[in-house]
Amino acid sequence: MEESASLGQFIPLHYHYNMLSDTHRLQGFQEAIHAMVRPGSRVLELGGGTGVLSFFAARKASKVWCVERNPELVREARRILSRNPGAERVEVIEADAFEYLPPEPVEVVICEMIHVGMLREKQVPVLSSFKQRYREKFHAPLPLFIPEAAIQAVQPVQQSFDFSGFHAPVPLFQHPYSMQSDTKGLGEPLPYQILSYREDLPGECTWKGEVTVTEAGLLNAFRFITKNILGVVPAENRTIDWFSQYLVVPLEEPLPVERGERVTVSFFYRPGDPLETLSGSLAVMKD
Ligand SMILES: C[S@@+](CC[C@H](N)C(=O)[O-])C[C@H]1O[C@@H](n2cnc3c(N)ncnc32)[C@H](O)[C@@H]1O
Incomplete structure (x- = not known):
């Protein structure tokens, strides 16, 4: 294989x-x-x-x-x-x-089989294949899925890539439940994909959109966030969530930005692709 x-x-x-x-x-x-x-x-x-x-x-x-x-x-x-x-x-x-x-x-x-961004692991293709074969075999309604859904977002950041004096702009993983003192958010996280496992699943994660800068700084990376909706509790009007590890992807060319500016970001990858497909396609432009 x-x-x-x-x-x-x-x-x-x-x-x-x-x-x-x-x-x-x-x-x-x-x-x-x-x-x-x-x-x-x-x-x-x-x-x-x-x-x-x-x-x-x-x-x-x-x-x-x-x-x-x-x-x-x-x-x-x-x-x-x-x-x-x-x-x-x-x-x-x-x-x-x-x-x-x-x-x-x-x-x-x-x-x-979840990795941030739905990269690397085969959650999306496995469940697409399962749903098709299940319907063909059983002619029955689909079961419930745990997780039920995922929301994927991207955030402009200024990231320190300094490691004890060694400068290395490389993709980094971050624990989503702890403070990240080496990361400064330059804008709010912006959702780029919502997927529900009971609906048709996407074959790609292509996105081009505008982010508004809320803090001046050096835009040198984008942080990718995947929030997994593990379950919905309608009686209590809440969801049970779990965040995958964040992924910070450096930009080839850092960009100084001012508050209120808009930048266009674009990337392309398919669920299950290696990180390099995302990092290689990540592009940013000032409007
Ligand atoms: C992220 S781990 C989660 C394991 C476990 N469910 C847990 O929560 O601790 C994903 C698991 O899926 C298995 N896996 C990946 N691709 C698979 C496939 N095509 N068929 C069966 N298992 C697979 C891996 O070997 C691994 O054990």
Whole structure:
């Protein structure tokens, strides 16, 4: 298989252990799964990893099919799940999520193959393929999806690329729930894409738009933000959200900007593409 096709689909085991200690991620999913999985229902998880989300689902579901393609992780998920009471209802299946369908219809599908910008990992193409094959096989309404939707935004920033005196304008990841003292926002985050997993999913993330500068500075990067709507709780009029790590992409040519100025930004990539496709297409122009 070509590297670009398998990109983001083989995550080393120690990343999975790290993902278990990301409490914002796990608590968000746990809450959404608790809110959306009805007692006795059937659940499919695509890309199960250690099996943690399938385990949350098994607290209420009668059956969970947990699909994982990496054989090392399949073994690890089975080992870990066997130590968790209730996980007997989880069946770990070694299969490709682009091909697998459960033996019977399910009420909920969980899929967390999410990278900021929907880059690298295959969340969008996997779910597009799943929906088409599910409809053909079962002629049934689509299940609920966890997450339900995502909002993607871009923000003009002035970013320090100084690393102990070493200047390196390279893409950076940031923890979305902590202060970023090396980043100065020069404008508000602007949504460039809203995707709902139950609707038709986009084949590309092309955008050209104007951002208004609210702080003078050196515009030398754009920050990409992906807010995942894990679930909607209509009774409480709220959503359960989880932000992917932010991505700061440097500009080839930094641009001094003044408050009130407008700049046009454009980029092009497809969901699942490498970061380089986004960084290579990112362009900015003063009006
Ligand atoms: C970001 S991890 C999430 C794992 C787990 N759901 C969790 O929340 O901790 C994505 C998982 O999807 C798996 N994966 C990626 N592509 C896949 C595919 N085509 N078929 C099945 N699993 C896949 C990866 O091996 C990885 O375990």
